[in-house]
Amino acid sequence: MPSKRLFDRIDSIQLRGVTKKYDDRFAINDVSIDIEGGELVIFIGPSGSGKTTTLRMINRLIEPDSGTILINDQNVMELEPVALRRNIGYVIQSIGLFPHMTIAENIGLVAKLEGWNEKKIKDRVKYLLDFVSLPSEMFMDRYPHQLSGGQQQRVGLARALLMDPPLLLMDEPFGALDPILRKQLQEEFYQIREKLGKTIIFVTHDIEEAFKLGDRIAIMDDAKLVQIGTAEELIFHPVNEMVASIVDSGKKFKHLDTLKIKDLISPLECMYVHDGSLDIESAISSMIEKNIEIAVVSNGSGPLGIVKLIDLLRMEDKDSKIADHVVEIPSFSRNELLSSSLKIMQKNGHSMAFVMTDEKLSGFLFPNDAFSQVIG
Amino acid sequence: MVTLESILSHTADHLVLVVMTLIISICISMPLAFGSLYNKRFGYVVTKFANLAQAVPSFAVVALVVPLMGIGFYPAVVAILLRALLPIIKNTYIGLSTVDPSMLDYADGIGLNEWQILRYVRLPNAYPAIFAGIKFAFILINSIAILTAYIGSGGLGELIFQGLVAFNNEKILAGAIPAILIAIAFDIIFTRIERKLTPHYRK
Amino acid sequence: MDKEHKGVDSLLLSDLIEVWETNSLTLRTIEHLTMFGIAIVLASIIGVFLGLFLYSRPKIAHPMLNLLNLVETIPDIPLLVLLLPIFGLGKEPTIVASVLYSLLPITRNTYTGLKEVDLKYVDIARAMGLSEKDILFKVRIPLSLPMIVGGLRIALVFTMGVVTLGGLIAAGGLGAALIAGIQLYKINTILVVGFWTGLLAVIFDGLAGMIEKRLQRRYGIW
Numbered sequence A: 001m002p003s004k005r006l007f008d009r010i011d012s013i014q015l016r017g018v019t020k021k022y023d024d025r026f027a028i029n030d031v032s033i034d035i036e037g038g039e040l041v042i043f044i045g046p047s048g049s050g051k052t053t054t055l056r057m058i059n060r061l062i063e064p065d066s067g068t069i070l071i072n073d074q075n076v077m078e079l080e081p082v083a084l085r086r087n088i089g090y091v092i093q094s095i096g097l098f099p100h101m102t103i104a105e106n107i108g109l110v111a112k113l114e115g116w117n118e119k120k121i122k123d124r125v126k127y128l129l130d131f132v133s134l135p136s137e138m139f140m141d142r143y144p145h146q147l148s149g150g151q152q153q154r155v156g157l158a159r160a161l162l163m164d165p166p167l168l169l170m171d172e173p174f175g176a177l178d179p180i181l182r183k184q185l186q187e188e189f190y191q192i193r194e195k196l197g198k199t200i201i202f203v204t205h206d207i208e209e210a211f212k213l214g215d216r217i218a219i220m221d222d223a224k225l226v227q228i229g230t231a232e233e234l235i236f237h238p239v240n241e242m243v244a245s246i247v248d249s250g251k252k253f254k255h256l257d258t259l260k261i262k263d264l265i266s267p268l269e270c271m272y273v274h275d276g277s278l279d280i281e282s283a284i285s286s287m288i289e290k291n292i293e294i295a296v297v298s299n300g301s302g303p304l305g306i307v308k309l310i311d312l313l314r315m316e317d318k319d320s321k322i323a324d325h326v327v328e329i330p331s332f333s334r335n336e337l338l339s340s341s342l343k344i345m346q347k348n349g350h351s352m353a354f355v356m357t358d359e360k361l362s363g364f365l366f367p368n369d370a371f372s373q374v375i376g
Numbered sequence B: 001m002v003t004l005e006s007i008l009s010h011t012a013d014h015l016v017l018v019v020m021t022l023i024i025s026i027c028i029s030m031p032l033a034f035g036s037l038y039n040k041r042f043g044y045v046v047t048k049f050a051n052l053a054q055a056v057p058s059f060a061v062v063a064l065v066v067p068l069m070g071i072g073f074y075p076a077v078v079a080i081l082l083r084a085l086l087p088i089i090k091n092t093y094i095g096l097s098t099v100d101p102s103m104l105d106y107a108d109g110i111g112l113n114e115w116q117i118l119r120y121v122r123l124p125n126a127y128p129a130i131f132a133g134i135k136f137a138f139i140l141i142n143s144i145a146i147l148t149a150y151i152g153s154g155g156l157g158e159l160i161f162q163g164l165v166a167f168n169n170e171k172i173l174a175g176a177i178p179a180i181l182i183a184i185a186f187d188i189i190f191t192r193i194e195r196k197l198t199p200h201y202r203k
Numbered sequence C: 001m002d003k004e005h006k007g008v009d010s011l012l013l014s015d016l017i018e019v020w021e022t023n024s025l026t027l028r029t030i031e032h033l034t035m036f037g038i039a040i041v042l043a044s045i046i047g048v049f050l051g052l053f054l055y056s057r058p059k060i061a062h063p064m065l066n067l068l069n070l071v072e073t074i075p076d077i078p079l080l081v082l083l084l085p086i087f088g089l090g091k092e093p094t095i096v097a098s099v100l101y102s103l104l105p106i107t108r109n110t111y112t113g114l115k116e117v118d119l120k121y122v123d124i125a126r127a128m129g130l131s132e133k134d135i136l137f138k139v140r141i142p143l144s145l146p147m148i149v150g151g152l153r154i155a156l157v158f159t160m161g162v163v164t165l166g167g168l169i170a171a172g173g174l175g176a177a178l179i180a181g182i183q184l185y186k187i188n189t190i191l192v193v194g195f196w197t198g199l200l201a202v203i204f205d206g207l208a209g210m211i212e213k214r215l216q217r218r219y220g221i222w
């Protein structure tokens, strides 16, 4: 049974004096926010400060004790919850893919309930899987437990996009992923965000993620909204010490000129390194088991380059060696100046580089990450 | 007409058979279970076989004893044991072997020997499982002991079968009701003991 | 040597055929499996519905499960004979007793399965815009399926046992053949029927076990 399309686009979301108590403690205390259509607003703050509660009130998973929440000037409490939720995408850290359904069934579930025909559902699912960079023919019929954490989170995003909701709520979507994988997904999310053109409310505890992705950042503490503004506003005009300290931890380094690569290195864990003589099939299973999406290919004496899981999955000849499919990336010594290396990378369009210590691979450099860390 | 005396004497026979086979099962099972602990393959075979044998209907087990031993009290005891041993061995073995490995490491670390580990770590940890196995065995024994009257064990089953042949409802009930009461009484007692045995941190 | 071997083999085989025919074991097996099938289907339907019902009425769940527990405490033959005054001799009391026994494992497992579904799945289902009814049918029930099948497997074993006892109250089936063997003291009959009855039970249990394992693996439960 089709539910009503409540809104095709978001013009505004307004929280007016929203309050929620559990027993005698405030989970949210008199929070008011205006969000514009098309914005990506980040909520950040200490654990227990009320970020999740705020998010879950927007799709009525939690009902406020007082105050109102308006989407396009309609009070959400007056909207039918099932219809409301089908118009809002929801992505959470624990993903929650249903273990008894295939990936295709997971993504297409609500479309089926809406009475779409099989063909339309299948086409939409394929489109969404490709959109989140998972080859659809490989993943449609798998079960969630056969996917790595990163792949599951991509499916979680695809599922949230099924009904093309104009609003997305994302609660620490990358929080459970290891640092390198997290950076990669942030990167991809940053790219597809443009294509999506949706209003997004995004919770994180990672200030770098906030700087990288957010149009505006809302800082919460102790059930209250402390400050909301762009990164620059928060950095230059923090309303209190707490905001200053949160924001400051994200811009450890103020003088780009003097920074060395080692100041911004993302350390390498040995599980990323795979021998070049490995065939694609074994490399895929090893990467899925380790829950990583890129691997460093080495020939014993040093790194040859990287391979991405997504690319390996798409390859026809699964018996060939990964050494034959390496993508070369630049490598720098850890004591080189950051600014010159970044320029080189930018010129050649590289999104990552190796960092070498005494001729040995010791980590990665992600330029976008570096930029967001040196804001200000 | 069924006399009270006949009911009482059949009940006594039944109880003797049940309690005797329960004690024998425990005495045979325990060493075997402890043995399985130090011989993994034996433990594996016992658990597999116990699961398999569980599925075989009691009547088939009782019948299959006849070609081996004929009929009477002792064949009945053997039939019951065939049914009751495996659940106790299996439960005891599982109880003894599923101990938190960190606890074993710790015990090893503070210098307990194999025997002390068994006595102070494994055994207390396994009490609830061992007891559950014994309770389960009792339930099985109490019901097969009725059936074995069919191959001449005597007891309450004898009243029931005599009643069935003679279409004598009174006799049937005279056998059935005490059997039910025994089952319920033991169930209550066992549940009590079980509660005592479960350490309160697990409740 | 070779001859002797053949002799023994054909002797066994001819014995088997003779026992099979004189006891009409094909017919007995059909009777046996028919009672078994009817009882299991009935118990599954009633048990699953009762489990669903108790899930929707948590207040009466406990007393009801306790009642079923009490039924479970009654030994099998007394339960069977208590039903005689109501149903007479034959297949009906056998089937009813099987169903009564099987109800507890199926109902209990359905109820616990539904209740113990990981709340994160229910929460995300709600967030996706599933109605409470959809959540029950698309999420809770499918996720409890391995648990329900586990209950069904226990019920299969109980039912096989009770159906075999049915022979004692003129229900036919393989129990009747066992009785014939014991009463006439025919060793071959007892051996053939005893092993055949056991084998059938083990096969059904094994099949159910395979389904249970497959469900668990498919869901990635372990």
Ligand SMILES: Nc1ncnc2c1ncn2[C@@H]1O[C@H](COP(=O)(O)OP(=O)(O)O)[C@@H](O)[C@H]1O
Pocket (backbone or CB within 6 Å): A022, A026, A027, A028, A045, A046, A047, A048, A049, A050, A051, A052, A053, A054
């Ligand atoms: N269902 C609940 N019952 C009681 N307290 C809750 C519940 N949900 C959240 N809280 C409390 O509300 C506060 C805010 O929680 P939450 O919004 O989850 O914080 P955050 O997402 O910022 O970590 C916390 O103190 C938390 O303990």
Ligand SMILES: [Mg+2]
Pocket (backbone or CB within 6 Å): A051, A052, A053
């Ligand atoms: Mg939270």
